[in-house]
Amino acid sequence: MIRLIDIHKTYSARRGGPRYVALRGVSLNIAEGEVLGVIGRSGAGKSTLLRCINLLEIPTLGSVSIDGRDVTTLPKRALPALRRRFGMVFQHFNLLSSRTVYDNIALPLELAGASKAEIAAAIDPLLPLVGLEDKRRCYPAELSGGQKQRVGIARALVNRPDILLCDEVTSALDPETTRNILALLRDINRRFNLTMAVITHEMAVVRTLCDRVAVMDGGVIVEDGAVEMVFRRPRHATTRSLLCDAFPDLPASGGSRETIGATGCEGEAEAAETDVLKTVWVAASPNTCRLAAAGKR
């Protein structure tokens, strides 16, 4: 339903500063109902890529088409209407501190000119979905991080978007809250068959939430495929190093770890059952590899 073709994004030099190239030719398809993960280190260009989808950033080159219609050529005044087809959830929630939970969720509809009754009809079923029925009159300052993100999610869903864009939505949350938020997003995806694009630097997010994953590095997509395939047989060095980082308790010794993960364990990883976490573990850890090898012998 969304097709990005050869997207380039260059930030022009400002007052003698260098030009910054964020994206160097990214092509990507997102199918309806799919949860696409985009993973990469900071500076890889994933946030810029996400913002090109709803044209918060206008690509320097390339085109974005939604349902076969090229939207990159739309005039500027048509952009607000286009962006209403997207819901966006942010790392730092970006809630208005001056508005209550209810009024924060109502904002996208207010901006679209909906009546009070329409707004109430849209929000009332959403509050129980995100588990905030009893918080509707609270201000964001009274909420925990996880609750704030639930408000952010409800706000992104309230105008019934076709696509949900998630920008590092769990990066500011603790592990348990992260799990809850990911479960909520997964539930929303299944319930409404809602298409999602999820930006993250955490492999755990990809593992629990995504159907497909694209790995970015240096402004390009270096690897792209079904989550299970990419986890089981990472082809690119960036992917392998990201997989290693998913388990910080392992000894950190860059190159050799990568090599072992890539070559030594391949057979073992393949033999492992479909438990993705286990596969990663085997593929990523030299210790486990050695143990596994020893056990075999």
Place this chain on the structure above:
Amino acid sequence: MFYVLARATLETAYMVSASLILGTAAGLPLGVVLATSGPGEVFEASWFQRIVGTIVNATRSVPFIILAVAIIPLTRLIVGTSIGNTAAIVPLTLSAIPFIARIVEGAVREVDGGLAEAAQAMGATRLQLVLKVLLPEALPGIIHGLTLTAVALIGYSTMVGAVGGGGLGDLGIRYGYQRFRPDVMVAVVIGLIVMVQAVQYVGDALARKADKRNI
């Protein structure tokens, strides 16, 4: 003496509140433009920002007493006379506008840039962004700033005696100083202190009510 004191207090209140209202009417939009017209911002117009910024700075560098005298022709054009309390509102307003513009600019810039991005992602037009997001979020800061402006205006208003305005300052100079009445001078000073305290109290209370960031 009670009568002249009460009368002077009312005159000061009249001049300050009128110039605060008029100054806000002009300074608020100017401040929003200053805050949002920089390079890469929503109302990008750097040339406009530079021109307005320069005028604002120029106005703020002129001492109030000079400004009040220098713009007498303008005052006469607007009010019809250059003498009296109503005439004094013109220079007071003129000095309040850049003050308020800078304060609003600061308060709007304090609003987290992520909120502007979120609003745009929701499909906000630029006007909606200002009215529904930036100004409500900047409101506590703006109220604090307007309180500051009101206190500064009370100070400025004591000088309008020079151009035929009344108020507490004029009373203090003419009765307290020129007629050697220390009792009047003390009363004027106490009146000013009470007035500033009251303004500060009300301003703080309003700002606290508008501020939902720490509950």
